[in-house]
Amino acid sequence: MTGTPERPAGRVRLTTAQALVRFLAGQFTERDGVRQRLIGATWGIFGHGNVAGIGQALVEYAEEMPFHQGRNEQAMVHAAVGYARQSGRLATHAVTTSIGPGATNLVTGAALATVNRLPVLLLPGDTFAARPADPVLQQLEVPYAGDVSVNDCLRPVSRYFDRVTRPEALIPAALTAMRVLTDPVETGAVTLALPQDVQAEAYDWPEEFFAERVWTVRRAAPDPRELAEAADLVRAARRPLIVAGGGVHHSAAEDALRALADATGIPVASTQAGKGALRFDHPADVGGIGHTGTAPANELARAADLVIGVGTRYTDFTTASGTLFEAPDVRFLNLNVAPFDGHKMAGATLIADARAGLEALTRELADHRVEPGFSLDYRGDKARWEQRVDAAFLADEPDVRPSQTQVLGALDEVVDDADIVINAAGSLPGDLHKLWRARSARQYHVEYGYSCMGYEIPAAIGVALAAPGRPVWALVGDGTYLMNPTELVTAVQEDIPVKVVILQNHGYASISGLSATVGGERFGTAYRFRAQDGTYTGAPLPVDLAANAASLGMRVIRAKTVRELREALREARGADRPTCVYVETETADTVSGPPPAQAWWDVPVAETATRVSAVEAREEYDRHVTARRRHL
Missing domain, CATH: 3.40.50.1220 (TPP-binding domain)
Known part of the structure; x- marks a missing residue:
């Protein structure tokens, strides 16, 4: 190629954002001779901090970089993480946001990714590098430092963090980002903070930067x-x-x-x-x-x-x-x-x-x-345990309201090796870990490193994108649903046939049970009106989560009994559009609940108290804590 006085040979003039999108489209991983694209797509919500930079670049290179529209920044990260986990950490998605609240909403998702050692690329907008407008809209002003922005919140939850304050700095930053994403030891959330003026700034990039690169995921042999x-x-x-x-x-x-x-x-x-x-x-x-x-x-x-x-x-x-x-x-x-x-x-x-x-x-x-x-x-012992699982799953009276474990039993009857079951928080992870019969390597997807409420629905979307054609189930309690249902809109928009099972038990059932054992007396865990004494012990709140899901575009099937639940789950499994099964469960699994905890968990109890429940809980705590040991 012949150069010009304005542009040397072998260079191409692009904005920083355009260069980044083109670069990401050319990154691949390879393990055991199998090659796949590293960044499968980009999720985004646009504001003034990224719309003219990354937003414009995604329009410019729409054929090279697929795009998904999100509703909540944290949820977009969860979707990317679900995709990464289902892809065996060999592929992931990027997530772009504006500056300010859009960027800080990434923090929880970044922590989840890093805690679970799962790769995700975060591209938050940042305040002006050249500071022509200072302070800019949504800028955090720190009196003792001029180079701090809200994106610095992402440093402790990122495996690699860089703020790209000049176009040419993108080259080493992007290459390092790819190295960390593809390193089985180092991987987690990777953040490239992008000042909005730098995103739109043009630069003469070396063409080699856009050549396809294959990052080999090595299988380290033992010494x-x-x-x-x-x-x-x-x-x-x-x-x-x-x-x-x-x-x-x-x-x-x-x-x-x-x-x-x-x-x-x-x-x-x-x-x-x-x-x-x-x-x-x-x-x-x-x-x-x-x-x-x-x-x-x-x-x-x-x-x-x-x-x-x-x-x-x-x-x-x-x-x-x-x-x-x-x-x-x-x-x-x-x-x-x-x-x-x-x-x-x-x-x-x-x-x-x-x-x-x-x-x-x-x-x-x-x-x-x-x-x-x-x-x-x-x-x-295993055979006897399976009998206990059968008893927990069994519903002797199919025309009554199911317990939570009977919901799992009904789902167990419906699924086969292809199904994927997703959960993260509440009482369900405990029941699933004890009782679920995993039929294939990728069927059981419980995010328990961070146990993040609100993970299930967006993660199901990410998993479905990584495993098209497989039935994907998001099991969601009412507490989790109320925290983050918005990506149901994305599932409807993209026609991703996830199956969402909403279990309504009127509160934080998991923490309610824990509270009862540690002297907390279930305080503040029920979704109920206040009683005359000021406690949350009145009637259940008249919240209709099924109607809410329907209002977001989901097809909803209500199930009142075990029999109806079985039929609803079979119908949902065969559905070719996003479908929700709504069931109100018994608030206490007294008839067919799971076997109790088989081992202790250290949750410190008040060392001094006047209430009998706390005093008794502390006595029980002291009995267990004496068995704790450090393995040296």
Whole structure:
């Protein structure tokens, strides 16, 4: 190409925003020889901080960068995260907002992405870099610093943050952003704050910047010495237990985990993020672990002399706040791609990609298997647990209002391997972790790293975009629904056939139950009118969530009984448009509720109080807390 005095050869003149959109359209990931686009689409809500920059660029390059219109900035991030998780962290979406409240609304979604180690690219507008208008509309004025904006709120919840104050600074910033998004160890929310004047500023960009780039997602192999030591630990263990975390799914290591379990007979418990790593009916699968786990898994955890954590962060629910792993001689072996997580619980480390590490460990243990009696015991416990699940799901009287667990039982009858079930907050995660029978690797999608109310509906949209043709269910309590129903409009607009199940139980049922056990007396958790004494103990609020969903364009099916619910769920599953099933549940699962918590969770209780409920709760707390230990 021949240059001109105005523009050197090999350069193309674009605005910063145009350059960024063109750059993003040319980014790809590759793992195991499979290549896919890294940034599948951009979500956006426009204001003065991005409409003339990123907004105009998305119009300019509409054929290269698909666009989705959002209703709430936080929800757009949730949709992108749902897409990323369903895509195995190999693809994600970008999210653009204006400056001010649009940008700060990203913070919760960014925290969720980073906590869960899921990639998402955030492109908030920012105040003028050149400061011709100062302060500009929605600008935060900080007396002690001229370079701070509300976008700085995103720093602690981003794995990488940069403010692009000159066009040419975009080149290193964008390349670093892609590196972090595609790094299994570093990934999370990535923020490029874009001053609105810089977005619209033209620059002569090197054409190489827009060439297609493929970011290889490596499968880090285990160190031979660590591998040999890991195998020795497994061989020496008499009561080993595998704890499968989300890293098993992110690495597509489900087959490798199954091969190890088949070869050795070691039982496999799962975290919320890891559930589905084995099918529920696999002989080695013992269900969820921790406070929301199953009796078989937690009994194995209490007696385990070796806990093999695969791709897990060991949260307090998983470890029952340091009280679950009781054996005096218990040791930990942690297979994790991230050294930060691999060294938790003072464990021996096997730092590697989950699939590569499991395959290597299986080869090292080719002639090893647990004692037959050990396998028979945990399989018998698992069979008895399944009977308890059947009892919780069963509805002897199909013409009565269902309990929450009976709602899950009705859904269990309807789904097959293709369905995907999404939840994040309330009492449902506990019931799902204990009871749900995961039939495929990607069926169980519970966001419990941040347990963010309002995640379910937008995440379902993102998942449906990543898995077209698969039935996607968002299970939503009334508390969550009231926080963030607006993306139902997006599902209707885009004709994305998500299935939303709204369970109306008139309040924050999960926290109500917790409040009752810690001396809070269910204060402030019910959705009811005030009684004469000023408490929220009057009649339930006359809120019609089904009518609300219908007003947003959803097709709504009301179900009053178990029988009607079964019919409604079957009808919704076959629907080719966004559909909502609304059911009012019993407020207390006294007849067919889930089995109680199988392990303790540390929620500190008032050390001194005059009310009997708090005094008794503190006595119970003190009894449990003495069992807490640090594994050293």
